[in-house]
Amino acid sequence: MTQPALSRTVRRLEQEVGSPLFERHSKGMQLTAIGSALLPHATLLLREAENATEEINAMRGLARRTIRVGAVGAIASLILPLAIEGVLKAWPQLTVSVMEGVWDRLAEGLIKHEIDLALSATAETPDEIEAIPDCRWQDRSNIVAATGHPLRRKRKLTLEDTMNERWAITPRGTAPYQQLQQVFRDSGLGLPNIVVETRSVIVLKSLVTRSGFLGWMPESIYDADRRARLVNLLDIPGATSVRTLTAFKRRLGILPAPAAQLLLEIRRLAARPTKW
Structure with missing residues (x-):
């Protein structure tokens, strides 16, 4: 669509709405309050039209x-x-x-x-x-570690035993982070030694399997690695959360x-x- 045709379309729409949709100034244009209110409805109509066209085609x-x-x-x-x-x-x-x-x-x-x-x-x-x-x-989330992690040699592990280990987990504010925080809080503990925060599942799993980190993961995330005997949960009372x-x-x-x-x-x- 050419610029003149677009301008005419905007003017017609503003006439139908009965109010300006854009504020025009030297640096360009921005939506008015009414334009901002109309935008999500226009987006919905456009997407529904695209869906209809896709289905017909x-x-x-x-x-x-x-x-x-x-x-x-x-x-x-x-x-x-x-x-x-x-x-x-x-x-x-x-x-x-x-x-x-x-x-x-x-x-x-x-x-x-x-x-x-x-x-x-x-x-x-x-x-x-x-x-x-x-x-x-x-699903169920657990503390996980590589199959050869030194903590596995310790009998009757507790959450306190994990406090000074290096941890890798998703960033603060994400659901897994909040779950881990609640698990430790329920045992009267603060957060453990979180060294790496990342949204990458690949990075998290690599740090656990290859670099000796502890992690907090749903069973579905580490299931394939567990079957390959690379990683498994640490058997710690109270260190499980269901969501x-x-x-x-x-x-x-x-x-x-x-x-x-x-x-x-x-x-x-x-x-x-x-x-x-």
Whole structure:
């Protein structure tokens, strides 16, 4: 669209709304308060139109539909791959786009329409997002160490024995960090010696398996490494935490059909966690 055509479109929209949508000044333009209020509704309409076009083109055989989903690492490591496998068996024409991240990034992705479903631990949500109540399951987090870590030679380990070890964990404010903090607090202890904070699951696992660090991870994150006998939990009384995981979507708008198919498969798996 040319600049004159864009200007005419903006003027027509401002006439329909009955108020300026932009403040114009020497450095450019910025949204007015009314423009800012209109923006999320305009974004929703645009995305719904794109979804409709994508669905029609798929029905006509002109395009393939895409599942856009985001997940925290624990879900991306286990239940999400299983759900994707199940959906693609039934709907092989679909493609999948996955965003992995912590909750704040996933919530942003939902609001910005980068993803249509987010899979994470239950959490407080912005007004634009809602949890899907009939899609819930649980996972368990533990203190983990390499199979050859010196602490394994000590009998009757306690949390206090881990205080001066080097720890690697996700950053302050993330759910795993808060879980670990609560576990130590319940035993009357402060935080242990956290040396590395990172959002990278690969870095966390490498520090535990290769560099002698202790970590705090959901079982699904380290399951493959446990099977390979590289890492395992430390058997410490009280050093386990259970959390509830669920699916989230935007409060407004229609859940696109590909995301709805994935949600059905996740519901099926969540109802049968012993089969994972």
